Amino acid sequence: MLGRTYEHENCSAARALEVAGERWSLLILRDAIFRGLTRFSEFERSLGLATNVLASRLDLFVAEELMELVPASGHTGQLEYRLTAKGRDFEGVVVALAAWGDRWSAPDGPPIQFHHASCGGPVTVDLRCSGCDRVIQAGDVLADPGPGNRSGKEFRR
Amino acid sequence: MLGRTYEHENCSAARALEVAGERWSLLILRDAIFRGLTRFSEFERSLGLATNVLASRLDLFVAEELMELVPASGHTGQLEYRLTAKGRDFEGVVVALAAWGDRWSAPDGPPIQFHHASCGGPVTVDLRCSGCDRVIQAGDVLADPGPGNRSGKEFRR
Numbered sequence: 001m002l003g004r005t006y007e008h009e010n011c012s013a014a015r016a017l018e019v020a021g022e023r024w025s026l027l028i029l030r031d032a033i034f035r036g037l038t039r040f041s042e043f044e045r046s047l048g049l050a051t052n053v054l055a056s057r058l059d060l061f062v063a064e065e066l067m068e069l070v071p072a073s074g075h076t077g078q079l080e081y082r083l084t085a086k087g088r089d090f091e092g093v094v095v096a097l098a099a100w101g102d103r104w105s106a107p108d109g110p111p112i113q114f115h116h117a118s119c120g121g122p123v124t125v126d127l128r129c130s131g132c133d134r135v136i137q138a139g140d141v142l143a144d145p146g147p148g149n150r151s152g153k154e155f156r157r
Numbered sequence: 158m159l160g161r162t163y164e165h166e167n168c169s170a171a172r173a174l175e176v177a178g179e180r181w182s183l184l185i186l187r188d189a190i191f192r193g194l195t196r197f198s199e200f201e202r203s204l205g206l207a208t209n210v211l212a213s214r215l216d217l218f219v220a221e222e223l224m225e226l227v228p229a230s231g232h233t234g235q236l237e238y239r240l241t242a243k244g245r246d247f248e249g250v251v252v253a254l255a256a257w258g259d260r261w262s263a264p265d266g267p268p269i270q271f272h273h274a275s276c277g278g279p280v281t282v283d284l285r286c287s288g289c290d291r292v293i294q295a296g297d298v299l300a301d302p303g304p305g306n307r308s309g310k311e312f313r314r
Contacts, residue, residue: 006184008205010268012258013187013251019262021180027163030170034300048165086261091295092282094170096253101169104243105176109304111167117297121288125249128285131278138248140274143191147266 010151019064020090024049025057026097029090032067034112038080039072061087096125167308176221177247181206182214183254186247189224191269195237196229218244253282 005021006014020026024047031037031046043054058081061067066087072078095114102110114123127136145151162178163171177183181204188194188203200211215238218224223244229235252271259267271280284293302308 005180009184011184011187011255012263012268013254014184015258015262016254017183021178021183023162023178026174026178027166027168027171030168034298085295088295089257089260091298092284093250093253093257095284095298096250096282097170097173098168100246100250101172103246105172106169106305111169111303111305111307112300113303115299115301116286116288116291116293117299119286119289121286123293123298124285124287125253126283126285127249127252128281128283129273129276129278130281131273132276134273136273136280138242138245141191141248141252141280142272142274143269144272146268146270148263148268150268 008151010149012148016093019060019066020093022057022060024053025060026090026094028054028057028061029066029087030094032081032083033088033091033094034114038082039078040081043081066090092125095123099125165308167306169305173250176217176223177250179214179217181210182217183247183251185211185214185218186223186244187251189238189240190245190248190251191271195239196235197238200238223247249282252280256282 005018020029027047028043031043035046037043037046040054040058043058044051047054058067061081062069065084067081067083069079070082072080098110098112098114115121116123127141128134129136162175177186184204185200188200192203194200194203197211197215200215201208204211215224218238219226221243222241224238224240226236227239229237255267255269255271272278273280284298285291286293
């Protein structure tokens, strides 16, 4: 485990932010997941960020097993950063962020639209209750300590 | 509009990260949404972060209308940071981040469990297709330029 940004936080959202909450991290994952980028030079061109920042983010993704650094196909001698299942699983976070931005910060309409590959329909992010199988409306979610809780902090609404 | 962290990014996920992608921002929103915190001192105690950092994050939330700074109830003369609908709408992002952390970084089980307030059932984050109304499996989402797109960047899988 690398140094923890949110050391005293006993929370899975904090753990997720430790591997993907630095500046540019989630946009690198977005480009890997939705643009299929794998090469250092591709990320650099797409995002226009400083080389040392990009290298540091990709290093962390490899160390935390969100990506694997493997020889590129075609025997070119180049390396590529390939998403693992753990990295690809940030798909839902990226779509949830984009959904918020589409609702509150997209006066010209969504810059990017997410479609269901199988049928072409538009993708929404739902909070769903596994108990009653309903889509949960905003503000109808409660948080409680779970089995991994050590903080003893109170939750309420 | 404040200075943009991701100025050349024509993407709603990048817009969302500009208001909530700084260190601590999403954990402050988590505490406001799920712990009901509203006072500066409550956030400070809960998160243990530096006063100037907390002040800067809360200022940005007020400027971007995720929170309103209003007199606290009870005529105490204190002020509180109250979530707006725009701020509360980060609920889905926080739950999506926690879901990732629960799957990949919670060896003792989820530290926090999210429940449906109405029936008590466990909350899941689903990507759902509005076309065929199915839950979308990982890797079955395509991204395409939408009406607000100005970048001309390619998307593929």
